Amino acid sequence: MDNNNNYDWAQKSVFVQQETGVVAKKFFANVFLWMFVALSVSTAVAFYLATNPELLFNFFSAQTGKPNILGWVVMLSPLAISLIMNGGLNRLSYGAIVGLFILFAALLGISLSSILLVYTSASIISCFAAAAGIFGIMAVMGYTTNVDLSKFGPILMVGVVGLIIASVVNVFIQSQNFSLFMAYIGIAIFTALTAYHVQMLKRIGQGIEESGAQMLDTDSKKLAIIGAMSLYVTFINIFMFLLRIFGNRR
Template sequence: MNNYNLDSFNSQALDNRVSQVMKRVYVKMFLALLVTAGAAWICSCIPNLVYFLAANRWVYWGLLIVELLMVFGISGAVNKISSPVATLLFYAFAILNGVTFSLIFYAYSTVSIFKTFIITAGVFGAMSVYGYFTSRDLTKIGNFLFMALIGLIIASVVNIFWANSTLEWIVSIAGVLIFIGLTAWDTQQIKRMAEYNGGFSLPRLATIGALTLYLDFINLFLYLLRFFGASRD
C-alpha cells in the first residue's frame, strides 16, 4: 500500500512538472509571437526603414545571420546563463525577427497576413496537441525531418541564385510538411525533457522549449504565406 501511494505521489508530481513546463513554454512562445508581431507592425509603419531594408539586400541578410547566431547562442548558452538573461535574449531575438518581418507588410496585404496567421495557429495547435498526447514514439520521424530540413535549406539557398519557379513550389510544399511534422516532434521532445529533467531547470527548459516551438510556428507561417498571401498590388 505504501509503495502504491508513493508511486501515485511520484506520478502526480511528474504530471505537475510536465504541466508547469508546457504552460510556461506556450506562454513564453505566445508572448514572443506578440512581440514579433508588434515589432513588425511598428516597423512597417516607418516607410523609410522598410524601404531601406528592401533596397539594401545585404543589410537584410546580415540581420538574418545575426538572428541565426542568436538562436545558436541562446540554445548553447541556456545552461550557462541565468534564466532571466536567457528569456531577455529570447525576446530580443523576437524583436529583431519582427524588424525583418516588417517587409511582409510591404509585400502582402494585411488581411491575407492575418488569415495566414489564423491558419498557421490552427495547424500548429493541432500538431502540438498531437505531439503532446500521442503514445507513438516520433523519434524516427524526427530524425527523418531533420535530414529533410537540411535538404530544404540547401535547396532554398540554391534557388536564391537559380530562381526556378518549380523548385520554389516544391520547397514551399516541403517546408509546410516538414514544419508540421517538426511541431509534433518538438512538442513530444519538450514533454520528455520535462519528464526526465533533460539537464535543464524548469525555467530554462521553458525558454528553450518556447524558442523551439516559436521557430516552428514562424517557419510554418512563412511557408503557408507563400500559398495564402495576397500581394498588396
C-alpha cells in the same frame, strides 16, 4: 545542469501512460507562455516598422521588398542567437537567456515586417490563422499520442537541412515553381516537427517531475525558453510557407 540528463529525459520510452504531474504541466505551460511572448514581441516590432516606412526602408528595398545588406544581417542574426543560446545554456544566466530570447523575437519581427510590403493584409491574416490551426492540431496530437515520435526526429532534421540548401540554390536559379515545391515540402516537414517538438518537451517536463523537483528551478526555466524558441520557429516557418503558396501579392 547536466545536458546528458536532458537528453535522457527526452529519450525515455514510457511517457504517456503515467499522468503528467504538476511540475511537468507547469514546465509545459511555461514553454507556451514564452512562445506567446515571442509572438507578441515579433508582431509589435513588425507592425511598428510597417507604420514607419522610413525605418523599414533601412532594412528592405522600397521597390522590391528584398533585404539590403543591413536587412541580411538582421535576418541571419536570429540563427546566430539561437546557436549562442543552445551552446551556452549552462554558462549563461537566466536573465541573459531571457534577454537573448527577446532580442531573437525582435529581430525576427524586423524580418517579418518585409511581408507587409509584399502581401496583402487579408492574405497575411488568413495564412496566419491557417498556420495557428495547423500548429494547434499538431501540438495536441504530439501531446496526446502514444506513438514514439523520437525516431522521426533525425529524418525531419535532414529535411530541414535539405530545405536550407535548396533555398540557397534557388537564390541563384530564381525558379518560382521550385520555390512553390519547396513550400509544400516545408509545410509537411514543419507540421510534423510541431508534433515531434511538443512530445519531446512533454518528456522533458516529465523528466523534471521524475527527478523529484517540487518547482521549476533556473535550469528548467532556461529549458522552457529554448523549447519555446523551437516551437516559435516551427510556427513561423509554417506561416511563411503558407504565405508563399496562398498569399496574394500587392
